[in-house]
Amino acid sequence: MGRKGLFACLLALGLIFVLGTAGAEKMTFFRIGTGGTGGTYYPIGGLISHCISNPPGSRPCDKGGSCGVPGLVAIAQSANGSVANINAIKSGVLESGFSQSDVAYWAYTGTGIFEKKGAVEDLRALANLYPETIHLVARKGSGIKSVKDLKGKRISMDEPGSGTLVDARIILEAYGLTEKDVKADYIKPNPAIDKIKDNQLDAFFIVAGYPTGSVVELASSVGGELVPINGPEAEAIVEKYGFFAKDVIPADTYEGIGETESLSVGAQWVVSAKVDEDLVYQITKAIWNKKSRALLDKGHAKGKMITAETALDGVGIPLHPGAERYYKEAGLLK
Structure with missing residues (x-):
């Protein structure tokens, strides 16, 4: 084989290698x-x-x-x-x-x-x-001890397009409330926490696996409280919607917060x-x-x-x- 033939052969082999590598990559x-x-x-x-x-x-x-x-x-x-x-x-x-x-x-x-x-x-x-647990998180000292206590309070229900907003509406309805009964805001948990720290918000909903970062941050800084979602109203939600299940957030999942009954979805x-x-x-x-x-x-x-x-x-x-x-x-x- 001449030098030109050898060069052509090597070039062809090189192209095959490059193309093969490109395919593999x-x-x-x-x-x-x-x-x-x-x-x-x-x-x-x-x-x-x-x-x-x-x-x-x-x-x-x-x-x-x-x-x-x-x-x-x-x-x-x-x-x-x-x-x-x-x-x-x-x-x-x-x-x-x-x-x-x-x-x-x-x-x-x-x-x-x-x-x-x-x-x-x-x-x-x-x-x-x-499982994703529904967290109803309240500002420490807000006086919110049950879902019914949300009436007249400033609460964030999360942004439109979130599953949290859907579930927050279901929960309010089960406890005889609507968005008109609260001063509703529609923001994500992190800005909600900023508003709680500035005393511009009383509570917020978040549906997430525990421990979730936003609640950890609030509990370890200015402190917060978890509001239980329980009683006959919660049982009615589970019965009406097959996706919900009873759940419990264990004590000390969040600093200074005891065991709290709630609901969860997958x-x-x-x-x-x-x-x-x-x-x-x-x-x-x-x-x-x-x-x-x-x-x-x-x-x-x-x-x-x-x-x-x-x-x-x-x-x-x-x-x-x-x-x-x-x-x-x-x-x-x-």
């Missing part, structure tokens, strides 16, 4: 809509993103690298919460997001708060994650039906591997509650085919 982005930075969705979203990501150039799993999906870059995005995440999935702005179980069901069936908006027929479930990871089946299969497989288990256990107090064994609990909408395939292979679904 293909990058896929996958967005997860979470909640405000002061809640639980956001840090849990960051943990899950870390578990399922394996960017191009990363060390392979068997060599101490990430055990996520090869080429995947998952991004946890701060958002307004359940309703906003589902709307963003519907419009294609997000591939997936976190939602309360009640909101996900209403969205898929076109009932409840989605009755006038219409059903989000492409919404699918990837996994149930953990936090679920939902995804668009339009996302590739094989990709969702790989993502589902990645979140339940041993390395992810260790990351979840160490990364957040609620991480230990995110398990494959409870991944199908309370799921009221169809599974994505990719997730369904994994759960059947794992023996978790018949």
Whole structure:
């Protein structure tokens, strides 16, 4: 072979190598809509993103690298919460997001708060994650000892588009109140805390896994109180809405605050039906591997509650085919 022939051969081999490398280094982005930075969705979203990501150039799993999906870059995005995440999935702005179980069901069936908006027929479930507890947090010395004491008080019900706002309205109604009976504000927990510190707000709602950062911050600074959501009114909510369950926030979860009865809903990871089946299969497989288990256990107090064994609990909408395939292979679904 002449020098020109050799050069052409080497050039061809080089191109094959470059193209092969480019193919191997293909990058896929996958967005997860979470909640405000002061809640639980956001840090849990960051943990899950870390578990399922394996960017191009990363060390392979068997060599101490990430055990996520090869080429995947998952991004946890701060958002307004359940309703906003589902709307963003519907419009294609997000591939997936976190939602309360009640909101996900209403969205898929076109009932409840989605009755006038219409059903989000492409919404699918990837996994149930953990219980979210309704926190009704009051300013210390506000005199608010029960939900009924909210009458005439300045309270934040969270922003429009949040699952918290939906649940806050349900709770007020159950206790014989409406938004007209309170001085309602519609802001996220962190600015709500700032207003409480400035004596411009008396209480706020947040639905999140405990301990949640905003309540930790308030309790450890100026102090706060948790208002119980219990009694026959709470029992009526559980009976009327199958998504709610009785819950208890243990004593000392937050500094200086005793055991408090409340209600909870499930936090679920939902995804668009339009996302590739094989990709969702790989993502589902990645979140339940041993390395992810260790990351979840160490990364957040609620991480230990995110398990494959409870991944199908309370799921009221169809599974994505990719997730369904994994759960059947794992023996978790018949």
